[in-house]
Amino acid sequence: MKINLKIWRQRDSQSKGEFKEYHLDEVSRDMSFLEMLDTLNIKLIKQGENPVEFDHDCREGICGQCGVMINGIAHGPLKNTTTCQLHMRSFNDGDTIYVEPFKAAAFPIVRDLKVNRSALDHIIAAGGYVSVDTGQAPEANSIPVTFEQAESAFDAAACIGCGACVASCKNSSAALFTSAKISHLAQLPQGDKETSTRVISMVNQMDEEGFGHCTNTEACQVECPEDISVLNIARMNYEYNRARVVKK
Amino acid sequence: MAITGLFLSFFLIIHLLGNLQLLLPAEEAQLQYNSYSRLLGGNILVKLVAYVLYLCIILHTLDAIYLSYKRKKANGISYSYDRRGRASTWYSRNMMALGIIIFVFLVIHFKDFWYHYKFGELPLDANGNKDLYTLVVVAFEELWYVILYIIAILALGYHLLHGVFSAHRTIGLYHPMYNSMVQVLGVVFAVAITVGYIVIPLYLYFNLQL
Incomplete structure (x- = not known):
């Protein structure tokens, strides 16, 4: 499936961030959301661009490391799910997905989607x-x-x-x-x-x-x-x- | 916030019970309502409770301002794409806005009735009491005043819908059984108060028009 992404890019906690647009053409419905981001990062690295930074660790929903705002909702549209356990089958072909870091004064942004x-x-x-x-x-x-x-x-x-x-x-x-x-x-x-x-x-x-x-x-x-x-x-x-x- | 809110909610019941006397037949209502008002004004205990009431309104307002300030500070930069609203009710997120409507209404309400009664010159009724009843009835002859009243009461209703059960949580009621009871009672309370307070201006307005 084809996915349009609007991802929050921010250099560090001091600089101003903004949405940047990316397109992925071959996203599998069985990919997890993080695997989809991995695919994007491979593409970006090949193009000589900085990959999108995001937190992750166990990728099986128990460590609490991953977590971003997906379409304006923490961990995305599925209830009681971590970002790593959200799969691309929750989206449709051609969807535009907004990805933003968790935002709070107590959670300073380290870079892109990564917060402290x-x-x-x-x-x-x-x-x-x-x-x-x-x-x-x-x-x-x-x-x-x-x-x-x-x-x-x-x-x-x-x-x-x-x-x-x-x-x-x-x-x-x-x-x-x-x-x-x-x-x-x-x-x-x-x-x-x-x-x-x-x-x-x-x-x-x-x-x-x-x-x-x-x-x-x-x-x-x-x-x-x-x-x-x-x-x-x-x-x-x-x-x-x-x-x-x-x-x- | 919780304690002042619960006290104010308790006051709403007493105030409503007193005001329901306005629904009596006009002549009876006039005498009874005016003597009731005089009874309240003359009682030292009621006066003391009234001071607690004024204090609660002020503290509740100050606490609301403090919470909003803290929210703004804690939020930092806002989301550019925000759909968090799906997880909670609109009135629970907008208690401040509802509170502002109620506050503005209270200022008008105090000025038109409380101030007039306490410090203004009012004609006397047959029993020699200040005629608050006529002041109220005349006020509700105006359609715009009735509409203003209804908007404020609806705001109050939604404010209570979230406020009553939220106050119990803040105080620390954590048992699931009592929580579901309070949740149901909170809804019943909010609906009863809203209906009760809306009936009075509607009754007075349409009664006068008929």
Whole structure:
């Protein structure tokens, strides 16, 4: 199939970017979106032009590295899919596809479609872990965790940190990402001990990184590749309010 | 934002219940509505709650301005091709715009009724109370005023449609069962308030024309 591409080209975070037009004539319906971009890059390199830079790693939908705005939607038209798991069969012959990087003040553009999402790492570093003394792993069954608890915590832990929630949010809020980690750890006995300190430092870090506030439009869950529930945000708010108001 | 919003929503119920007295037969409505207004104005507790109400309006507005400022700052450069709208409702994305309509309406509403009643000269009714009823009825003789009112109430309705359930999320209601309950109750509340407030000007306008 023939595909017209309008791809955002930007030299670095300081320079001004713009859409550039490209045409591909032999795109297979079975190609993934990233493979289609690979094809374009091979063509560009052969022509002596700079290839389009984009983030990717596992290409099987679990690492959270890839992620661009495709036709104005994070990870493209298919719901609950990463960019690498989107295939060209989702498009029609002759389509024009707009490809833009995730845009938010906290996600500076490195080049073309590549953005710096270190801000998300800083949020995790602020408290998204369980502090334990190192040593041998304890016996797994010594701390009882019910199946339902484990499943519910795992649903939140499924977040791959791609940043689609921030890109899809009108406020550029990272509430879904941050709350997924807080909710995941708060539901397990090992993590719950530090919930109060964790929620405050992670939320503060989220603000410091320059993300916006959550106004519950719920766009984040709709576009999330892992369908992380917005109720995690409510849980984060609950834990935050509790830590601020009730706990010392 | 959530707490002030919920208080304002609570006030809407009380205000509507009071105003529904306007739907009584004209003579009865006049006396009852005017004495009700006097009762509210004379009660110290109601006065205190009124100050909380004014404070809530101001805080809610300031918070909205702060959120918009933060949104603008956090967004950075905007998308050139943006179709993110498919993932959320239009009213949830435009709470500020709806809020501005409501705010402008409130200024008019306060000036025409609240200010006149508190600081203006009003004729007295048979019981010697200030005749707020006639002021209201005369105002709604004008079609443009009724239309303005209806537009503002519709904006309020959509504002509530998102606001009520959103406030509960912000406070931290995360249980799925209660969330679905609040979501349904939020819709019922928004529709009831909208219909309730729209019925009054329509009733007064058409009653006068008939």
